[in-house]
Amino acid sequence: xxxxxxxxxxxxxxxxxxxxxxxxxxxxxxxxxxxxxxxxxxxxxxxxxxxxxxxxxxxxxxxxxxxxxxxxxxxxxxxxxxxxxxxxxxxxxxxxxxxxxxxxxxxxxxxxxxxxxxxxxxxxxxxxxxxxxxxxxxxxxxxxxxxxxxxxxxxxxxxxxxxxxxxxxxxxxxxxxxxxxxxxxxxxxxxxxxxxxxxxxxxxxxxxxxxxxxxxxxxxxxxxxxxxxxxxxxxxxxxxxxxxxxxxxxxxxxxxxxxxxxxxxxxxxxxxxxxxxxxxxxxxxxxxxxxxxxxxxxxxxxxxxxxxxxxxxxxxxxxxxxxxxxxxxxxxxxxxxxxxxxxxxxxxxxxxxxxxxxxxxxxxxxxxxxxxxxxxxxxxxxxxxxxxxxxxxxxxxxxxxxxxxxxxxxxxxxxxxxxxxxxxxxxxxxxxxxxxxxxxxxxxx
Numbered sequence: 465x466x467x468x469x470x471x472x473x474x475x476x477x478x479x480x481x482x483x484x485x486x487x488x489x490x491x492x493x494x495x496x497x498x499x500x501x502x503x504x505x506x507x508x509x510x511x512x513x514x515x516x517x518x519x520x521x522x523x524x525x526x527x528x529x530x531x532x533x534x535x536x537x538x539x540x541x542x543x544x545x546x547x548x549x550x551x552x553x554x555x556x557x558x559x560x561x562x563x564x565x566x567x568x569x570x571x572x573x574x575x576x577x578x579x580x581x582x583x584x585x586x587x588x589x590x591x592x593x594x595x596x597x598x599x600x601x602x603x604x605x606x607x608x609x610x611x612x613x614x615x616x617x618x619x620x621x622x623x624x625x626x627x628x629x630x631x632x633x634x635x636x637x638x639x640x641x642x643x644x645x646x647x648x649x650x651x652x653x654x655x656x657x658x659x660x661x662x663x664x665x666x667x668x669x670x671x672x673x674x675x676x677x678x679x680x681x682x683x684x685x686x687x688x689x690x691x692x693x694x695x696x697x698x699x700x701x702x703x704x705x706x707x708x709x710x711x712x713x714x715x716x717x718x719x720x721x722x723x724x725x726x727x728x729x730x731x732x733x734x735x736x737x738x739x740x741x742x743x744x745x746x747x748x749x750x751x752x753x754x755x756x757x758x759x760x761x762x763x764x765x766x767x768x769x770x771x772x773x774x775x776x777x778x779x780x781x782x783x784x785x786x787x788x789x790x791x792x793x794x795x796x797x798x799x800x801x802x803x804x805x806x807x808x809x810x811x812x813x814x815x816x817x818x819x820x821x822x823x824x825x826x827x828x829x830x831x832x833x834x835x836x837x838x839x840x841x842x843x844x845x846x847x848x849x850x851x852x853x854x855x856x857x858x859x860x861x862x863x864x865x866x867x868x869x870x871x872x873x874x875x876x877x878x879x880x881x882x883x884x885x886x887x888x889x890x891x892x893x894x895x896x897x898x899x900x901x902x903x904x905x906x907x908x909x
Contacts, residue, residue: 487791494737495528497762502526502535505768508552511542512770532739537746537758538772540574543714547575550767558766559583560614564713576714579766583614589718589732590623596721597682597707598654600628605647607657607665609636616717620656629654636661640668653680658687659708660831663694664895666701667830667852676703686711689799689817693825710798712776714769715759720795725787728794735763738795739771740780743802752782756802757795775802806836806905808843808875816902819847822865828855829862831894834903845872846885850894859886 502523505512516522519536526534543550551558559580563573578586598604604624608617610633617633624631634646636657643665646652655662662685669675680702686709695706710720710729715736720729731738739758740749749755757774777800784790799817806814819834831850836843847866851858866872866884875881 490733490791491529494733494762498529498532498737498760499523499526501760501762501764501768502770504552505770509550509768511546511549512768515542529737532737532760532771533748535771538769540714540773540775543576543769543772544574547577547767550769551577552768553579553766562713574714577766578614578716581765582716583619585735585763586619586716586718587622587626589716589735590620591626593709593718593721594620594624594629594654594656594684595627596723597684597705598624598627598629602653602681603630603632603650604654604656605643605650605652606631606633607636607643607655607661608633619717640665641672644669644673647678647680651679654682654684655680656684656686659685659690659694660688663698664830664852666698670701671853675701678702680704682707684709689797689820691817691820691824693821697824708797710795712759712774714772714774715761716764719759723785723787723789725785727786728781728796730785730789730792730794733793735761737762738780738793740778743775743777749779752779754779754796757798776800777802804903806903808836808871809878809880812871812875812880814869814871814903818869818871819866819903822869823849823862826855826858826861826865828853828858832862832902833894836903836905838905841880842882843875843880844882844885846887848887848889848894850889850891852891858888862886 506516506523507513515536515538521534521536525531548555557579558577560578560583561575562578563575594604606617606620606624608620609615610617612618617635621631621633632646632650632652634643647655657665662683666675682705683698683702684707690706690708698706707722709718709722710731711717712719718732719736720731722728723730737760739760740753740755741747741758742749743756754777757776757778759769759772759774761769776798778796778798781794781796785792785794800815804815808814819832823829823832828851829849830852833848835846837846845866847862849858849862855861863884863886867876872881872884876883
């Protein structure tokens with residue numbers, strides 16, 4: 465049984481087939497589901513009952529989406545501290561618990577719970593998402609860690625099956641040659657995996673075989689921002705399209721996907737309500753202004769989340785999407801996360817995507833790690849690069865690209881930041897460093 469309401473099918477149809485969906489109808493549907501969700505959470509979740517009461521508000525005070533600001537935010541720390549208090553079902557009805565950390569090893573571990581109905585909704589959204597790049601004729605190679613039933617790999621596997629295509633899970637722990645063997649034997653036409661894993665795989669195989677001849681028609685990347693230079697290189701290596709996905713475990717893994725226009729993300733408007741707020745004040749951002757993404761789930765059974773602060777920064781794009789889905793909202797690519805923003809002093813800040821944009825055009829570079837050594841008067845930026853092909857000028861090229869970043873250049877000119885230091889790591893040394901360690905800060909003693 466497919467549990468999703470007919471609205472989802474209409475919304476997905478507009479993205480895929482350019483059919484018309486009335487914006488007013490979507491707004492009315494979201495408003496109805498919001499009121500239902502608030503009442504459901506208030507009556508069943510001890511956390512939200514106390515959370516709303518502490519703010520002096522009840523579900524009856526929320527008449528439409530414009531009243532959302534009367535509700536308190538749900539912070540990630542709330543979820544980390546008391547996950548079971550969010551439950552709206554009995555523990556015996558939990559089909560899948562999932563513990564995870566989203567902001568590096570120092571971030572709090574969080575736990576989310578899904579009912580069987582929640583899992584079916586996730587599978588349905590994954591089927592809709594993969595349908596943006598695949599159809600019944602395709603073989604989708606899934607480069608995700610396989611494990612227990614309803615792992616991310618298994619959910620995607622089920623989504624591909626629901627689409628009518630053929631899934632193959634190759635995992636993450638095998639070498640590039642074995643990944644290539646599976647691709648060849650399965651005749652995979654779509655690859656799904658984490659951004660930097662697919663990039664490393666592509667660079668490693670580039671000099672061994674002609675990947676453009678493998679008839680892969682799309683790469684579907686998740687887990688990290690994709691710099692334009694990286695996207696361009698992957699399209700050249702494979703001679704195919706590159707699509708990206710934005711997901712959050714708290715929101716059920718799938719949140720938003722690119723369409724063929726590659727102009728931001730269409731998100732699951734049938735399952736999520738989105739706000740963009742000033743991260744410091746919590747006040748709604750102006751239309752088109754960047755702020756923190758805040759989500760409210762509209763179809764969650766086990767653990768609804770209401771006004772959940774993601775710590776991710778983006779904006780709602782004001783113009784209609786060039787793909788023709790004019791009544792659907794879009795969010796811009798998520799390039800910043802509050803925890804990854806590092807101040808260089810004054811108004812100058814750097815973050816991983818800023819370095820990604822500068823460095824991924826350097827020949828041979830497959831990965832890097834940056835460490836800011838904070839001093840009392842002068843800070844130092846040390847970058848270690850992982851090169852999969854020889855480049856005698858790599859160190860100087862990396863240094864020059866770093867110095868071309870305006871925030872770094874201005875900090876150097878102000879005497880707050882020393883000239884960047886660059887070293888080359890042994891090939892593969894950064895393979896398991898983790899994306900959360902892309903840019904870290906260390907206070908000098």
